[in-house]
Amino acid sequence: xxxxxxxxxLEKEDSEQxxxxxxxxxxxxxxxxxxxxxxxxxxxxxNAKIIVEIGTSVGYSTIWLAMAAKSxxxxxxxxxxxxxxxxxxxxxxxxxxxxxxxxFILGDVSDLPETINLAFFDQEKKDYLRxxxxxxxxxxxxxxxxxxxxxxxxxxxxxxxxxxxxRPECNSIQIPLxxxxxxxxxxxxxxxxxxxxxxxxxSGRKSSQTFPNAFFQTKLCILELDKQADY
Ligand SMILES: C[S@@+](CC[C@H](N)C(=O)[O-])C[C@H]1O[C@@H](n2cnc3c(N)ncnc32)[C@H](O)[C@@H]1O
Numbered sequence: 001x002x003x004x005x006x007x008x009x010l011e012k013e014d015s016e017q018x019x020x021x022x023x024x025x026x027x028x029x030x031x032x033x034x035x036x037x038x039x040x041x042x043x044x045x046x047n048a049k050i051i052v053e054i055g056t057s058v059g060y061s062t063i064w065l066a067m068a069a070k071s072x073x074x075x076x077x078x079x080x081x082x083x084x085x086x087x088x089x090x091x092x093x094x095x096x097x098x099x100x101x102x103x104f105i106l107g108d109v110s111d112l113p114e115t116i117n118l119a120f121f122d123q124e125k126k127d128y129l130r131x132x133x134x135x136x137x138x139x140x141x142x143x144x145x146x147x148x149x150x151x152x153x154x155x156x157x158x159x160x161x162x163x164x165x166x167r168p169e170c171n172s173i174q175i176p177l178x179x180x181x182x183x184x185x186x187x188x189x190x191x192x193x194x195x196x197x198x199x200x201x202x203s204g205r206k207s208s209q210t211f212p213n214a215f216f217q218t219k220l221c222i223l224e225l226d227k228q229a230d231y
Contacts, residue, residue, distance in 0.1 A: 003067060006096040007033070010060045025082075030060035031122060031148050032178030039120060039146060042183070043068035046144055048117035049075070054109060054131055055122035056080035059089030065120065066098035074117070076102045079109055115140050121147040128160040141188040151180025168192075 001009075010030060017027040031039075043051055043065060049072055051065050056078040065076045080086050086106050093099040105111075109131055116138045121128055128147055139145060145164070150157050151174070164172040164184045169192065172184040 001095045003063060003096045003098065006092055007036075007060065007063060010058060010063075010092065013058075014060070028058045028060060030057065035148065035178035035181060036061055036064035038175065038177055038181065040064040040068040042144060042146065043074075043118050044071060046117055046142065047072050048144075049073065050113050050116050050118075051076045052112070052116050052119040052135065053078040053122070054120070054127075055124075056089045056104065057082075057085050057122075059092040061120065061122060062089060062093060062102060063096050063098060066093060066096075066101050069101045070098065074101070077105060077113065078102060079105045079107065079123075081107060109134055112138050114138065115143075117143045119143075119145045121145065122149070125149065125153050125156040125160075128157060129163055132160065132164065136186075139186050141186050143186050145184045145186075147182040147184070149179045150174055150182040151176065154180070157182075 010028060011033065014028045014030045039061065042048075048068065051069055051074060053062060053065055053076060056062055057080065059078075062076060062078050065078075068074075069076050078089070080089070083106055086104050090099065090104055093102050108127075112135065116135065117140055119135050119139065121131060123131065132145065135145065147157070147160065147164075150161060154161075161172075161174075161182060164170060164182060167184075169187055170184050171187060172182060175181040175183055
């Protein structure tokens, strides 16, 4: 079976399960084809070598990520807590001959790689923010986190969306594909200038320099105050 055949088989399975109104625990709950295609494009655009997925299910999205990993010379590490789904995902990736670039991990997020270029979130919505905080220190500068369902589950994901958009070291934007993708980009050091602000007023005079974000502004303030204490 070729990759496209496996993708089509899983798309058919997913739509039949939805038509039958099966409970979500037994459905594949795959992302849409356009979202899968976009994810694969994004991995290629950032030349992602280490790709992490949370929420493997039966491996539909994993196939898109693995296709991209094959072309970047990278790998996919994918987590799921449901043993039956992980077993099916292994079979599907094997069928698509992409299992060589994928590591399946049964369980919640653990043993993360030191650095990650791209992470994809498609687990239970209540875990998005917790997982973001766990993963973020591992995301490379210039790396990306993509979260699915931000339109379909906007209310449930309000905390997550608010958090990623308020982080000064990130740019985050919603892409209206499928169920809605929130794409959060971790800025490189030299890109933080997007956040340069008005000069600070320190002890009644303008500082000669502006600094990129609240963190650096606070540092500057402390430095200036220390200097004054020395005189
Ligand atoms: C929406 S489905 C994923 C669909 C898959 N990404 C796709 O597009 O083909 C959600 C999956 O997340 C898994 N899951 C739920 N909580 C999880 C957690 N804390 N860690 C890892 N996987 C989790 C569920 O078992 C389920 O298989």
